[in-house]
Amino acid sequence: MSIGLHNSTFKNPVIRWVDSRLPIFSMMQNxxxxxxxxxxxxxxxxxxxxxxxxxxxxxxxxxFLAMHYTPHVSMAFxxxxxxxxxxxxxxxxxxxxxxxxxxxxxxxxxxxxxGMWYGSYKAPRxxxxxxxxxxxxxxxxxAFMGYVLPWGQMSFWGATVIxxxxxxxxxxxxxxxxxxxxxxSVDNPTLNRFFSLHFLLPFVIFGVVFLHVAALHxxxxxxPLGIDVKSPADTLPFHPYYTAKxxxxxxxxxxxxxxxxxxxxxxxxxxxxxxxxxxxxxxxxIVPEWYFLPYYAILRAVPDKLGGVLLMFGSILVxxxxxxxxTSPVRSMRFRPxxxxxxxxxxxxxxxxxxxxxxxxxxxxxxxxxxxTLYYFAWFLVILPLLGRLERPLPLPESIAKPVLRxxxxxxxxxxxxxxxxA
Amino acid sequence: MADHLAPAGAPHAAGEHAxxxxxxxxxxxxxxxxxxxxxxxxxxxxxxxSMNPARDVLALSTTEAEIGAIPVGGAVTxxxxxxxxxxxxxxxxxxxxxxxxxxxxxxxxxxxxxxxKAGKAEWLVVIGVCTHxxxxxxxxxxxxxxxxxxxxxxxxHGSHYDTSGRIRKGPAPANLPVPTYAFTTDTQIKIG
Ligand code: HEM
Ligand code: FES
Numbered sequence: 001m002s003i004g005l006h007n008s009t010f011k012n013p014v015i016r017w018v019d020s021r022l023p024i025f026s027m028m029q030n031x032x033x034x035x036x037x038x039x040x041x042x043x044x045x046x047x048x049x050x051x052x053x054x055x056x057x058x059x060x061x062x063x064f065l066a067m068h069y070t071p072h073v074s075m076a077f078x079x080x081x082x083x084x085x086x087x088x089x090x091x092x093x094x095x096x097x098x099x100x101x102x103x104x105x106x107x108x109x110x111x112x113x114x115g116m117w118y119g120s121y122k123a124p125r126x127x128x129x130x131x132x133x134x135x136x137x138x139x140x141x142x143a144f145m146g147y148v149l150p151w152g153q154m155s156f157w158g159a160t161v162i163x164x165x166x167x168x169x170x171x172x173x174x175x176x177x178x179x180x181x182x183x184x185s186v187d188n189p190t191l192n193r194f195f196s197l198h199f200l201l202p203f204v205i206f207g208v209v210f211l212h213v214a215a216l217h218x219x220x221x222x223x224p225l226g227i228d229v230k231s232p233a234d235t236l237p238f239h240p241y242y243t244a245k246x247x248x249x250x251x252x253x254x255x256x257x258x259x260x261x262x263x264x265x266x267x268x269x270x271x272x273x274x275x276x277x278x279x280x281x282x283x284x285x286i287v288p289e290w291y292f293l294p295y296y297a298i299l300r301a302v303p304d305k306l307g308g309v310l311l312m313f314g315s316i317l318v319x320x321x322x323x324x325x326x327t328s329p330v331r332s333m334r335f336r337p338x339x340x341x342x343x344x345x346x347x348x349x350x351x352x353x354x355x356x357x358x359x360x361x362x363x364x365x366x367x368x369x370x371x372x373t374l375y376y377f378a379w380f381l382v383i384l385p386l387l388g389r390l391e392r393p394l395p396l397p398e399s400i401a402k403p404v405l406r407x408x409x410x411x412x413x414x415x416x417x418x419x420x421x422x423a
Numbered sequence: 424m425a426d427h428l429a430p431a432g433a434p435h436a437a438g439e440h441a442x443x444x445x446x447x448x449x450x451x452x453x454x455x456x457x458x459x460x461x462x463x464x465x466x467x468x469x470x471x472x473s474m475n476p477a478r479d480v481l482a483l484s485t486t487e488a489e490i491g492a493i494p495v496g497g498a499v500t501x502x503x504x505x506x507x508x509x510x511x512x513x514x515x516x517x518x519x520x521x522x523x524x525x526x527x528x529x530x531x532x533x534x535x536x537x538x539x540k541a542g543k544a545e546w547l548v549v550i551g552v553c554t555h556x557x558x559x560x561x562x563x564x565x566x567x568x569x570x571x572x573x574x575x576x577x578x579x580h581g582s583h584y585d586t587s588g589r590i591r592k593g594p595a596p597a598n599l600p601v602p603t604y605a606f607t608t609d610t611q612i613k614i615g
Contacts, residue, residue: 157558160556160557160558161556161557161558161579163557164555164556164557165556167556167557178475178476179471179474179475180474181476182474182475182476182477182480183476183480183504183505184476184480184484184504184505184506185504185505185506185552186505187505189476189477189480193474279502279505279506279507280500280502280507280559281559282558282559282578282579284578285578286558286579300580303594304594305555305594305595305596306596308594361580361581362581
């Protein structure tokens with residue numbers, strides 16, 4: 001071993017030659033091969049890997065769509081129709097890309113929910129969580145701008161309503177909107193820059209995902225018990241145990257994905273987006289894509305323009321400070337007998353908002369949106385900070401290995417009064 | 424503050440340390456940092472500025488139209504800067520209704536006379552973009568709903584505008600704006 005070379009353990013001479021100079025094989029081996037991973041993961045832990053695959057699918061289909069797409073107001077709609085009718089397999093790429101966006105949000109919502117339920121945002125994983133929220137915001141921007149590209153009625157009016165959100169801010173608002181548009185309304189300059197940014201942002205997301213994973217590999221994964229890894233008996237090497245478990249999830253994921261693409265490719269879309277954009281006529285009922293509905297409902301729940309916009313942005317920004325709002329030292333909801341019901345209710349409030357966001361803003365839907373919005377924020381800002389002090393958590397198991405290997409010997413006195421559930 | 428990077432035991436030039444312990448190096452760091460910040464700002468400016476409306480976009484910003492053929496009570500929609508402009512030929516009743524509203528009732532108080540040209544009160548010209556989030560309100564066609572105040576109704580989130588295009592009910596904060604325009608003849612207008 002000469003000086004200045006990495007001490008590689010690989011036997012294959014070619015791999016060894018590269019690895020000694022640039023230890024990417026060692027790195028892959030350490031981070032994805034032997035990486036010690038808690039042995040009690042459930043299927044909720046599949047969703048990070050699924051999100052990664054989904055990102056790669058979006059980039060692959062997106063690049064090929066971009067080869068045929070024309071970002072000009074007079075040609076965009078027709079170029080997408082040409083992709084659908086004339087380009088070989090164009091229909092496949094477009095349906096995979098459009099439904100892939102929906103799959104991406106399904107996967108990421110479950111991934112976020114997992115983090116909330118098992119307290120993955122708590123120390124020492126606060127920064128990991130914050131990077132995750134950044135990824136989510138970038139995804140929202142990317143999906144929003146992508147939806148504008150086919151230049152249908154929903155593309156145009158969605159872009160108009162969303163960019164106009166910024167006009168709510170005093171003084172600078174209108175200048176920001178003009179800057180976003182590059183004109184006096186959503187028009188060709190807007191479409192051009194949205195295409196440019198829609199192409200760029202997924203690669204930015206890729207970079208931020210790298211940071212997300214790097215941070216994860218410093219702290220290690222959380223697990224369904226929410227307790228720290230104490231010894232090698234608590235872990236398994238990532239490969240083959242979790243490569244195998246992730247593959248099972250992947251099969252299910254692809255079944256759902258393929259069912260959407262091949263049997264209901266337009267189920268999650270809106271029919272009005274097959275009408276070319278018309279700046280003179282607003283569709284009677286404009287709604288965003290399903291994954292934005294909860295925030296749209298919050299926007300409309302507030303009878304004041306600026307107030308609605310602030311609450312809408314606030315509904316996601318509040319996630320950033322979640323690690324400090326939750327004052328309980330116990331991570332997993334399994335051991336939080338009161339908090340878990342309030343969190344479930346929060347999940348329901350999120351669902352109610354999603355439902356109301358797709359309905360016209362009148363009557364019962366406004367009332368429901370208001371109640372759900374109130375609870376959405378109350379959970380973060382009132383209930384969670386208080387519960388950490390008021391709630392008495394259940395006794396925590398001594399280690400991950402103990403409840404897994406049954407009859408693992410008596411618990412030390414005082415550590416737990418109750419027999420543990422099976423993990 | 425000590426000068427950490429100076430070799431240990433190096434003799435300090437006389438007068439290098441000010442009385443409060445700051446060094447020349449602190450000044451250099453501050454000056455260089457300040458300069459770099461200004462430079463970064465100067466480089467960012469062309470990028471940001473390029474996103475604002477280009478000159479050809481600005482150049483296309485006037486529209487002319489002949490409006491003499493619009494019957495009383497009728498309306499047309501023109502296109503100006505990519506946006507709809509509503510021109511309505513108001514009936515005497517509508518003018519009357521717009522002119523006699525109590526200012527205290529208005530969210531964005533503005534007299535009707537300030538929104539039309541003197542002696543041309545029958546013509547109302549407003550930008551047809553809801554001041555809430557930018558939808559095009561209904562009310563131009565005879566069959567459209569005109570809202571509770573006889574002007575326009577925005578279906579997106581339910582804003583009602585009166586016969587002067589002023590916001591009366593719903594989430595929109597401001598009146599439909601009146602664009603810069605002039606009558607070039609008795610029946611012809613130039614917007615922009
Ligand atoms: C984070 C990853 C991405 C998301 C969430 C996303 C989302 C979307 C969405 C929702 C649409 C509208 C689909 C429709 O209704 O037709 C779209 C269209 C489009 N996207 Fe993406 N996209 C992503 C990555 C990319 C990448 C990396 C590229 C190019 C390199 C790309 C290129 C395009 C093109 C050309 C269209 C217009 C064609 C069409 O409408 O199908 N996308 N995207
Ligand atoms: S855009 Fe008109 S009411 Fe919201």
